[in-house]
Amino acid sequence: MTDPTPPAPTPLAPAQLAAYFALTEVSSLLQHAVEQQLKTDGGLTTPQFQILARLNSAGGRLRMTDLADGLVYSRSGLTYQAAQLEKRGLVTRTPGADDERSVEVTLTPAGREVLGDVFGGHIEVVQRLMMTGLADDDIAALNDVLGRLRDHMRSAPPRSAAPRAARRR
Amino acid sequence: MTDPTPPAPTPLAPAQLAAYFALTEVSSLLQHAVEQQLKTDGGLTTPQFQILARLNSAGGRLRMTDLADGLVYSRSGLTYQAAQLEKRGLVTRTPGADDERSVEVTLTPAGREVLGDVFGGHIEVVQRLMMTGLADDDIAALNDVLGRLRDHMRSAPPRSAAPRAARRR
DNA sequence: ACCACGTGCTTCGAGTTCGAAGCAAGCCTA
DNA sequence: TAGGCTTGCTTCGAACTCGAAGCACGTGGT
Numbered sequence: 001m002t003d004p005t006p007p008a009p010t011p012l013a014p015a016q017l018a019a020y021f022a023l024t025e026v027s028s029l030l031q032h033a034v035e036q037q038l039k040t041d042g043g044l045t046t047p048q049f050q051i052l053a054r055l056n057s058a059g060g061r062l063r064m065t066d067l068a069d070g071l072v073y074s075r076s077g078l079t080y081q082a083a084q085l086e087k088r089g090l091v092t093r094t095p096g097a098d099d100e101r102s103v104e105v106t107l108t109p110a111g112r113e114v115l116g117d118v119f120g121g122h123i124e125v126v127q128r129l130m131m132t133g134l135a136d137d138d139i140a141a142l143n144d145v146l147g148r149l150r151d152h153m154r155s156a157p158p159r160s161a162a163p164r165a166a167r168r169r
Numbered sequence: 170m171t172d173p174t175p176p177a178p179t180p181l182a183p184a185q186l187a188a189y190f191a192l193t194e195v196s197s198l199l200q201h202a203v204e205q206q207l208k209t210d211g212g213l214t215t216p217q218f219q220i221l222a223r224l225n226s227a228g229g230r231l232r233m234t235d236l237a238d239g240l241v242y243s244r245s246g247l248t249y250q251a252a253q254l255e256k257r258g259l260v261t262r263t264p265g266a267d268d269e270r271s272v273e274v275t276l277t278p279a280g281r282e283v284l285g286d287v288f289g290g291h292i293e294v295v296q297r298l299m300m301t302g303l304a305d306d307d308i309a310a311l312n313d314v315l316g317r318l319r320d321h322m323r324s325a326p327p328r329s330a331a332p333r334a335a336r337r338r
Numbered sequence: 339a340c341c342a343c344g345t346g347c348t349t350c351g352a353g354t355t356c357g358a359a360g361c362a363a364g365c366c367t368a
Numbered sequence: 369t370a371g372g373c374t375t376g377c378t379t380c381g382a383a384c385t386c387g388a389a390g391c392a393c394g395t396g397g398t
Contacts, residue, residue, distance in 0.1 A: 074387075129321075
């Protein structure tokens with residue numbers, strides 16, 4: 001079972017490593033700060049905020065399945081968080097009208113209000129933590145590079161891209 | 170005690186928002202890919218890998234406190250993960266030589282080995298997902314902007330600018 | 339109409355996370 | 369040397385996460 005091709009050298013220049021680490025640290029600091037803000041301003045966790053925000057931009061009502069799309073969450077986690085939000089009265093869960101199996105999650109007025117309370121602080125945190133450290137040029141540079149990088153990553157094959165699975169015959 | 174200054178409008182220009190979202194998405198894609206790789210190549214979680222990597226680059230031994238610096242992790246979480254790593258024999262924990270309160274975490278040969286197994290794949294993932302999408306200029310730009318941003322964030326006051334509690338002397 | 343399969347969501351158990359409280363060793367001041 | 373404060377780490381309880389298994393409704397083939 002010795003693999004004939006050694007595990008690929010891939011040097012990664014120091015500058016590349018530094019860029020990678022800087023990216024990692026910056027985003028984790030930012031994420032942490034945002035999490036903090038959500039909690040103190042609205043008693044929300046990140047997933048809860050995401051659920052509310054997604055509901056809001058979808059007009060206030062979505063089925064669980066549709067809610068799950070675009071959220072980076074497991075199904076069971078979504079169920080759990082939806083239950084939490086329902087307990088707090090920020091959403092309601094009702095059986096789907098057309099399909100008895102499905103559950104429709106609806107944003108309540110209270111939910112909208114909390115979301116409103118939180119949004120301002122959210123922006124403020126990003127502003128203070130990120131934007132005050134950057135000039136307009138920097139923002140432009142980030143948009144340019146990260147924008148391209150995002151597109152690149154989205155289209156990248158997921159690791160062992162099974163390049164030979166369908167070649168037989 | 171009503172605060173006389175309203176919560177500052179701070180609009181966040183579209184370009185700023187775009188930069189924020191791009192940063193968020195890029196790092197979350199990268200993080201996800203790396204997490205996957207760590208798990209399949211070495212059975213490590215991200216925090217565990219961070220601990221091992223940090224130990225390694227510090228010569229193989231660090232006190233818990235020093236280990237905590239630079240890790241975006243709670244103290245108790247660090248204790249927990251250190252215990253996990255010790256169970257697997259990848260590190261040892263011994264009372265500090267000079268200070269009885271402290272605990273020195275030491276990378277074992279087995280730990281180094283696992284780290285070695287994982288590092289190649291780790292670099293490979295970063296290389297493939299991130300670096301192939303960027304020119305040298307881009308790397309330089311990222312280093313410049315993100316480097317400054319990191320420094321800025323590190324020194325930013327934690328929201329309700331509480332002026333340092335512990336002042337020597 | 340039947341019945342096997344698919345779909346939508348929830349429940350369950352195990353593992354991980356955090357903050358607060360706890361404990362023990364060092365440090366300061368008198 | 370005593371007293372109280374600080375520091376370094378762990379323990380504890382509660383909350384959150386995931387994947388697997390479970391339940392109930394829907395759908396399609398016969």
